[in-house]
Amino acid sequence: MTSRRGVLLAATLGGACILSVASATIYFPAAVFTIDSTEVLLDSVAPNPPAFRVERISRGTGPIQRADGTFSTIAGDELGGIALRTLATDNRTPPERMGIRLRFVSGVLPQGLRLPDTTLAGDHGPREDKPLGRILLKWGERDCKRPVPFDFRLTAVAVDRAGNQSVPGDTIRVAHDGKRQLSN
Numbered sequence: 001m002t003s004r005r006g007v008l009l010a011a012t013l014g015g016a017c018i019l020s021v022a023s024a025t026i027y028f029p030a031a032v033f034t035i036d037s038t039e040v041l042l043d044s045v046a047p048n049p050p051a052f053r054v055e056r057i058s059r060g061t062g063p064i065q066r067a068d069g070t071f072s073t074i075a076g077d078e079l080g081g082i083a084l085r086t087l088a089t090d091n092r093t094p095p096e097r098m099g100i101r102l103r104f105v106s107g108v109l110p111q112g113l114r115l116p117d118t119t120l121a122g123d124h125g126p127r128e129d130k131p132l133g134r135i136l137l138k139w140g141e142r143d144c145k146r147p148v149p150f151d152f153r154l155t156a157v158a159v160d161r162a163g164n165q166s167v168p169g170d171t172i173r174v175a176h177d178g179k180r181q182l183s184n
Contacts, residue, residue: 033099033118033119033120033121035162036161036162039093039161039162040163042162043090043091043092043093043160043161043162043164044162044164045091045092045164046160046164046165046166046167047088047089047090047091047093047158047159047164047165047166048088048089048090048158048166049157049158049167049168049170050088050100050156050158051086051087051088051169052084052085052086052087052100052135052169052170052172053084053172054082054083054084054173054174055083055085055134056082057081057174058081058083059080059141059147059176060079060140060141060147079138079141080138080140080147081138082110082113082137082174083134083136084137085133085134086100086133086135087133088100088158089158090158090160090164092160092161092162093160093161093162095133096133097121097161098121098158098160098161099119099121099158099160100120100121100156100158100159101118101119101120101156101157101159101165102115102116102120102135102154102155102156103155103156103157103168104152104153104154105152105153105154105171106152106153107150107151107152107153108150108151108152109152110139110148110150110176111139111141111150112139112140112141113137113150115137115154120135147176147178147179148178149175149176149177149178150174150175150176151173151175151176152174152175153171153172153173154171155168155169155170155172156168156169157169
């Protein structure tokens with residue numbers, strides 16, 4: 001059921017997400033990060049380590065029972081999510097064109113979440129209305145009524161248009177006890 005909803009969500013967003021059908025994990029933004037062959041010749045300086053933090057953790061709510069006893073659900077009700085805010089800078093590549101690669105450090109991921117194994121591109125450069133970019137990780141909750149706790153640590157690497165990679169940024173904690181966000 002979750003996989004079908006994930007596919008439906010991907011279709012309704014016009015391909016604005018990456019979906020792993022096997023695990024029903026969805027990543028936003030999903031613009032394909034590409035290396036610029038001209039920049040490869042011109043830039044050999046690694047970017048600065050990215051700054052990033054947990055903005056919000058949401059857990060799936062599942063169907064809601066109406067007064068008449070029937071259930072109502074909206075596509076996405078069963079999805080858990082982690083919103084990360086990021087900023088990556090470089091000597092040549094503008095922040096909005098930088099790539100971010102997340103790296104698992106330790107701990108227990110939410111059931112159903114698989115971290116992307118690709119460099120994410122797109123919405124992580126500063127804009128006037130949003131000083132930090134955003135990465136969303138979504139997964140299908142197995143039991144919305146009793147969310148399973150998770151606690152893990154992540155770091156990130158910035159990638160510039162020449163393919164140069166930064167050293168990893170700070171390690172952050174991403175945690176939820178099943179009732180509330182514990183991340184700092």
